[in-house]
Amino acid sequence: MTQTYQVAAIIDLFLDDLWSVQGLSDNTLSAYKTDLRQFDQYIQQQDVDIINANAEQIRCYLSERVEQGMAKTSYARMLSSLRRFYGYLLISHRINIDPTALIDSPKMSRHLPNSLSEADIERLLAAPNYDDPVEQRDKAMLELLYATGLRVSELVGLTMEQMSLRQGLVRIVGKGGKERLVPLGEVAISEVEQYLRQARPMLLGNKMSDVVFPSKRGQMMTRQTFWYRIKHYALLANIKGELSPHTLRHAFATHLLNHGADLRVVQLLLGHSDLSTTQIYTHVAKARLQELHQQHHPRG
Known part of the structure; x- marks a missing residue:
């Protein structure tokens, strides 16, 4: 298992990459960081860290969160956080397979925005x-x-x-x-x-x-x-x-x-x-x- 301080450093490198290349807002970066840390804490209980997690472990985590009442929008953002992170790990050659590749996104109902006459x-x-x-x-x-x-x-x-x-x-x-x-x-x-x-x-x-x-x-x-x-x-x-x-x-x-x-x-x-x-x-x-x-x- 990758040491904890190394995992934290890799997450920080990922967030720095998002900020410098894609110009994401501080709020978005903070949400991604929270999502990744929460999943890492969960997966470490199974003597695995976030970098070495597999698709089945990610599915189990997301399923548990849904059972706990997580909204579809939060589910979608969590999955987006994980997908971006594992995409980064794949491009930087830290992993060979993206474990989120075959995980389906939730079907979102598109609410019409509030407007005024x-x-x-x-x-x-x-x-x-x-x-x-x-x-x-x-x-x-x-x-x-x-x-x-x-x-x-x-x-x-x-x-x-x-x-x-x-x-x-x-x-x-x-x-x-x-x-x-x-x-x-x-x-x-x-x-x-x-x-x-x-x-x-x-x-x-x-x-x-x-x-x-x-x-x-x-x-x-x-x-x-x-x-x-x-x-x-x-x-x-x-x-x-x-x-x-x-x-x-x-x-x-x-x-x-x-x-x-x-x-x-x-x-x-x-x-x-x-x-x-x-x-x-x-x-x-x-x-x-x-x-x-x-x-x-x-x-x-």
Whole structure:
């Protein structure tokens, strides 16, 4: 059996490889590390370590976790962690056979993302009060979020050099370090310009910052803080539907498709590396087509 400190070192090398080559987030790397350590602790009880585990031992472990109530999503992530790890071991010639190669992934039901109607969005965007610098900032952030479909983490981390209001573009470095250019739209440009002239200097005071939307302390806002602000305005706007940090991102994609946008264009704007991730929104386009058919076809 490989010594414990060697196993820990190999896991760390694997995580370093994921970070440097694939640019995975700290949260994802932490989840992978937890998954691998938990399996290693389990398998060591059988006088084997994670590096020398076989397919049957992995299946038994996953089955036990399912019996203990592990959700399908957690199962899928655990299996993904193990697959990536053993793939790394295979490429680095530490093992000769990938024990996860013949283990089936769970069949996942794809839940449709929560979205908002266009009327809901209008009420949400009208909720902030222009007389308050913080709320004027929030108004610009909401308009920009809805106009671009950015992730909340991308929005709060946005810097001045990433944005060109003259060209009407924002340059985003998304997951995996992939860069994309996203158009802003006239309304968002107008709101951001007004915010930069009026509210941002008041929020910064004498502080210097390259962050487009600083907090009242002049620092980069956290995702949690902005999510709290969204929920505040949703309450003011009397929006009853369930919200998530991605709600405006989903609304962006849904409303684009409703108005005839091509799915691949939406994929590029959202920064999805795989079209299958974007295809969850095709239910919207299908529903829109059915509606148009019923309205305009003589036999509809």
